[in-house]
Amino acid sequence: MPEHLEFNSDSDRFHQKKQFRFRLYIAFIFTLILFATLITRMAQLQWVEHERYQGLAEGNRISIEILPPTRGKIFDRNHILLADNQPVYTLKFIREKMDNIDSAALAIQVILNNIDPKRIHDFFKKFKQKNRSRSYTLPFTLSEEQAAQFSVISHKHPGITLTARLKRTYPHGASAVHALGYVGRINQQELTTLDPKAYRGTDIIGKSGVEKYYESTLHGSPGIQQVETNVRGRILRKLETLPTTPGKDIHLTLDIKLQKFAEALMGEMRGSIIAIDPQTGEVLAFVSTPVFDPNLFVDGIDHKSYNALVNDPNRPFINRAINGRYPPGSTTKPFMALGAIENNFISPNQKIYDPGFLAYKNNRYRDWKRTGHGLVDMNKAIVESCDTYFYELSLDMGIDNIHNALAPFGFGAHTGIDIHGESRGILPSQKWKKETKGKSWYRGETIISSIGQGYNLTTPLQLARATAILANRGKIIRPHLVRSHKTEALEQIEIKKISNWEKVITSMENVMHSKKGTAQEHAQHLPFKIAGKTGTAQVFSLNAGDYDAETLDKKLHDHSLFIGFAPVNHPKIAISVIAENSGSGSKTAAPIGVKVIEQFLKMYYPETFPETYPEEIPVKKREN
Amino acid sequence: MKIEPLQTQQVYRKNKGFLESIHIDGWLLLGVLLLLSISIAIVYSASGGDEAVMTRQIIRIGFALILMLLFAQIPPNILYIFTPWIFLLGIIMLISVLLFGQASKGAQRWLDIGPVQFQPSELMKLVLPMTIAWLFAHSKFPPSFGHLILGTTLIAFTGSLIVVQPDLGTSLLIALSGLSVLFFAGLPWKVIFTAFAGVMLSAPIAWHFMHAYQKQRVLTFLTPESDPLGSGYHIIQSKIAIGSGGIDGKGYMGSTQAHLEFLPESTTDFIFSVLAEEFGLLGVIGLLILYCFVIARGLYIASQAQDNFTRLIAASFMMTLFVYIFVNIGMVSGLLPVVGLPLPLISYGGSSLVTLMISFGILMSIHTHKKLLTK
Numbered sequence: 001m002p003e004h005l006e007f008n009s010d011s012d013r014f015h016q017k018k019q020f021r022f023r024l025y026i027a028f029i030f031t032l033i034l035f036a037t038l039i040t041r042m043a044q045l046q047w048v049e050h051e052r053y054q055g056l057a058e059g060n061r062i063s064i065e066i067l068p069p070t071r072g073k074i075f076d077r078n079h080i081l082l083a084d085n086q087p088v089y090t091l092k093f094i095r096e097k098m099d100n101i102d103s104a105a106l107a108i109q110v111i112l113n114n115i116d117p118k119r120i121h122d123f124f125k126k127f128k129q130k131n132r133s134r135s136y137t138l139p140f141t142l143s144e145e146q147a148a149q150f151s152v153i154s155h156k157h158p159g160i161t162l163t164a165r166l167k168r169t170y171p172h173g174a175s176a177v178h179a180l181g182y183v184g185r186i187n188q189q190e191l192t193t194l195d196p197k198a199y200r201g202t203d204i205i206g207k208s209g210v211e212k213y214y215e216s217t218l219h220g221s222p223g224i225q226q227v228e229t230n231v232r233g234r235i236l237r238k239l240e241t242l243p244t245t246p247g248k249d250i251h252l253t254l255d256i257k258l259q260k261f262a263e264a265l266m267g268e269m270r271g272s273i274i275a276i277d278p279q280t281g282e283v284l285a286f287v288s289t290p291v292f293d294p295n296l297f298v299d300g301i302d303h304k305s306y307n308a309l310v311n312d313p314n315r316p317f318i319n320r321a322i323n324g325r326y327p328p329g330s331t332t333k334p335f336m337a338l339g340a341i342e343n344n345f346i347s348p349n350q351k352i353y354d355p356g357f358l359a360y361k362n363n364r365y366r367d368w369k370r371t372g373h374g375l376v377d378m379n380k381a382i383v384e385s386c387d388t389y390f391y392e393l394s395l396d397m398g399i400d401n402i403h404n405a406l407a408p409f410g411f412g413a414h415t416g417i418d419i420h421g422e423s424r425g426i427l428p429s430q431k432w433k434k435e436t437k438g439k440s441w442y443r444g445e446t447i448i449s450s451i452g453q454g455y456n457l458t459t460p461l462q463l464a465r466a467t468a469i470l471a472n473r474g475k476i477i478r479p480h481l482v483r484s485h486k487t488e489a490l491e492q493i494e495i496k497k498i499s500n501w502e503k504v505i506t507s508m509e510n511v512m513h514s515k516k517g518t519a520q521e522h523a524q525h526l527p528f529k530i531a532g533k534t535g536t537a538q539v540f541s542l543n544a545g546d547y548d549a550e551t552l553d554k555k556l557h558d559h560s561l562f563i564g565f566a567p568v569n570h571p572k573i574a575i576s577v578i579a580e581n582s583g584s585g586s587k588t589a590a591p592i593g594v595k596v597i598e599q600f601l602k603m604y605y606p607e608t609f610p611e612t613y614p615e616e617i618p619v620k621k622r623e624n
Numbered sequence: 625m626k627i628e629p630l631q632t633q634q635v636y637r638k639n640k641g642f643l644e645s646i647h648i649d650g651w652l653l654l655g656v657l658l659l660l661s662i663s664i665a666i667v668y669s670a671s672g673g674d675e676a677v678m679t680r681q682i683i684r685i686g687f688a689l690i691l692m693l694l695f696a697q698i699p700p701n702i703l704y705i706f707t708p709w710i711f712l713l714g715i716i717m718l719i720s721v722l723l724f725g726q727a728s729k730g731a732q733r734w735l736d737i738g739p740v741q742f743q744p745s746e747l748m749k750l751v752l753p754m755t756i757a758w759l760f761a762h763s764k765f766p767p768s769f770g771h772l773i774l775g776t777t778l779i780a781f782t783g784s785l786i787v788v789q790p791d792l793g794t795s796l797l798i799a800l801s802g803l804s805v806l807f808f809a810g811l812p813w814k815v816i817f818t819a820f821a822g823v824m825l826s827a828p829i830a831w832h833f834m835h836a837y838q839k840q841r842v843l844t845f846l847t848p849e850s851d852p853l854g855s856g857y858h859i860i861q862s863k864i865a866i867g868s869g870g871i872d873g874k875g876y877m878g879s880t881q882a883h884l885e886f887l888p889e890s891t892t893d894f895i896f897s898v899l900a901e902e903f904g905l906l907g908v909i910g911l912l913i914l915y916c917f918v919i920a921r922g923l924y925i926a927s928q929a930q931d932n933f934t935r936l937i938a939a940s941f942m943m944t945l946f947v948y949i950f951v952n953i954g955m956v957s958g959l960l961p962v963v964g965l966p967l968p969l970i971s972y973g974g975s976s977l978v979t980l981m982i983s984f985g986i987l988m989s990i991h992t993h994k995k996l997l998t999k
Binding site for chain 1: 671672673674675676677766804807808810857863864865866867868869870871880881883900904905908909912915916919920923926927932935939942943946950953954957959
């Protein structure tokens with residue numbers, strides 16, 4: 001206490017001390033009274049009511065067993081099992097009931113010959129110091145055969161019980177992992193938000209994908225059983241039971257065969273394939289590569305495997321289908337063209353001269369074809385993917401009209417798919433730039449926006465959805481992965497002239513089937529017509545800090561894109577393909593897209609194909 | 625050889641023993657050490673003879689004792705200088721816990737590497753009463769109306785930061801530790817009774833704002849048998865443990881309720897039930913006498929303190945200790961609703977032990993750093 005604060009006079013000080021001591025006495029008396037209350041309470045419990053509690057403790061006791069619910073299974077659209085619950089066996093030990101721990105340990109080492117004896121030894125070393133009366137579970141699982149072997153000798157080892165539990169398994173391994181997601185142990189954070197009653201006896205929870213989004217459907221609710229046990233803890237009889245409600249099964253819209261076919265086509269490449277039924281919005285294939293094995297997470301992943309996945313430069317954890325944000329490149333052109341002709345900025349037959357560039361304010365915005373496309377109408381602009389045509393168009397339209405034309409297709413907005421965490425992408429406008437960058441818009445930026453570069457970013461799912469809406473002639477759909485998922489009725493994009501839509505779609509058909517089309521070489525053999533568009537997106541917005549020097553060159557390669565739907569007049573499938581750093585759209589993404597469409601139609605609409613058509617489409621494993 | 629200059633000091637040091645020279649109060653140390661020994665024994669029994677658990681508890685106790693010793697060396701006037709700054713730091717940490725806590729939601733935390741966490745609310749258990757004491761040390765007792773308003777505002781503000789975590793139990797107890805300072809500073813009886821009546825009247829309103837789980841706790845407290853499968857289970861099993869202990873108990877390591885796992889949290893919040901089961905009513909009375917002894921010694925130290933700041937913190941620390949003991953034992957015996965609160969100095973666990981031992985360190989420092997008063 002600093003000296004200057006001691007301003008009180010001696011009499012004050014004396015008075016204060018007296019008053020303070022008085023309060024101390026009161027506090028102490030208060031303490032004594034309440035302690036006496038506690039002792040009275042204890043006397044009531046331990047003396048007066050002792051016999052009653054003695055009876056409760058010594059005689060039969062009631063204990064509670066939680067019966068955890070069985071998690072709902074997940075199937076694909078054809079009832080093929082994607083997520084199952086498999087019984088696994090393990091051993092439980094209670095130290096005070098065991099005669100000889102060392103001999104038991106030895107016997108278990110013999111049976112579990114697939115596990116390093118040292119790990120079993122370590123478990124028992126720790127076990128010997130643990131609570132004598134509590135049961136401890138071996139951290140390894142036994143095969144059915146090993147379980148049988150143990151049953152034979154179990155009578156020699158009291159205190160050890162063989163127990164079975166259900167473990168989530170994904171029979172198709174890494175396939176469709178980004179759609180399906182996975183379950184894992186409940187963590188501290190989740191514990192605070194969960195209903196503790198519903199999760200009694202459960203230690204796993206959906207961590208991502210459908211497993212997470214539909215957690216409440218899949219989980220069910222636990223049952224409770226009251227059992228009477230004797231003083232040694234043995235169950236005498238079962239009393240009241242609250243039955244378990246198992247989780248509900250879920251059917252996905254995915255076709256796992258198509259999914260695997262599409263995944264194989266991606267090979268070692270990074271990227272995504274989305275196939276949607278344009279009529280319903282059902283997602284038929286949901287590919288994001290590279291993949292990883294969800295089975296690793298169920299019982300908790302070890303640090304080594306986890307770090308390997310996290311540090312993998314190809315980032316397998318990223319769900320590229322909904323979180324990969326890519327410049328759409330030339331795949332944006334059909335939507336641009338439709339917006340321009342619907343709003344009378346140009347007529348489909350009007351021609352623009354392309355010398356190979358557009359000159360604007362001392363800058364030359366180059367076409368991909370240095371020599372130029374000559375006179376270009378809308379059809380030619382889409383078929384040959386002429387950049388200059390769209391540069392010119394964009395200067396007439398301005399960024400806000402472009403934004404308004406593309407927004408109804410869902411660019412720059414959540415698709416509303418039934419898994420968590422999708423990205424919005426970016427569909428730029430003057431307002432957007434002002435709000436996010438605080439700067440005004442430059443017309444030069446409009447020019448590069450017109451070919452899906454600059455600020456434009458879209459997810460593969462957004463691109464597939466936009467393609468489906470185009471295929472539907474304006475009927476908006478909401479992509480979803482679970483068949484029973486109810487989507488509200490969505491409106492239709494306002495159509496000013498249906499012939500405008502057909503003209504754009506015909507041009508996309510010409511991309512695939514006319515001589516000059518950018519993807520004509522891949523679709524000539526097909527007995528049906530595809531409408532498609534290739535795209536080659538420059539990767540100039542890369543954050544160079546993310547990459548090491550060795551892979552830098554590769555990572556700066558263009559992204560290869562493709563969108564398409566088929567058959568043109570009655571679309572059954574709409575698709576988007578993005579292959580990162582894999583060169584031009586016509587070279588890499590287009591053939592993949594065509595093959596997926598072809599495979600799907602063969603599986604579901606075989607009548608589309610003549611009888612002489614080859615049965616199997618050879619799947620070539622790509623070397624990146 | 626040069627005796628003369630030392631003579632005056634020798635007079636002063638005449639009664640100083642070894643313990644006092646290292647700023648330790650022997651009586652307080654004795655009480656605390658007895659309680660800690662009981663802790664080790666009961667934790668071992670409640671865990672069913674788990675040596676690893678007991679070893680960890682011993683290590684924590686050792687660590688806490690060292691902290692107590694260190695804090696006993698800090699003269700109260702140094703504490704006085706730092707108090708408002710530590711309070712500010714604590715408030716900042718409470719706010720950042722709120723902000724950070726929300727940001728980390730949904731993160732993949734199931735790979736948590738070790739339970740390294742720090743609870744600012746634990747720090748506040750000491751710092752809030754110290755801050756109120758610091759505030760009142762400026763003026764004479766009873767404090768002026770303005771000081772009282774400022775004091776209650778600080779208490780309410782700190783409490784509300786913890787309430788929204790949400791942690792109603794801790795928040796109320798911390799607020800109570802602050803309010804105890806008001807009491808010792810000479811808050812007029814009129815005000816005390818008016819406030820008490822106000823709290824009683826506003827209880828229905830508080831009920832309205834409680835979380836569902838908090839309401840559940842209160843309801844279960846009133847009629848534990850109504851939910852024998854749910855939250856009432858803890859209380860029923862705890863009462864069976866205590867009641868079956870009888871007058872002289874089942875003997876050390878004889879708690880069947882804990883060993884057969886009927887009793888939840890038997891090493892932490894419900895450790896008193898294990899003690900009551902094994903040592904009976906006599907053991908319980910013994911423990912309460914020991915607690916009473918520690919509190920009495922603490923209050924004696926408060927009565928001997930030389931200035932308002934140290935008086936108030938010493939008295940308030942002891943009242944806080946008392947409230948924790950009372951709430952825990954009241955809870956496990958079914959007198960009070962279930963609040964997750966350990967039994968001071970006995971329960972297994974580190975954070976509350978550290979806080980308590982620091983408060984004992986401060987108490988010892990107050991008693992052993994006295995100046996000679998010039999009367």
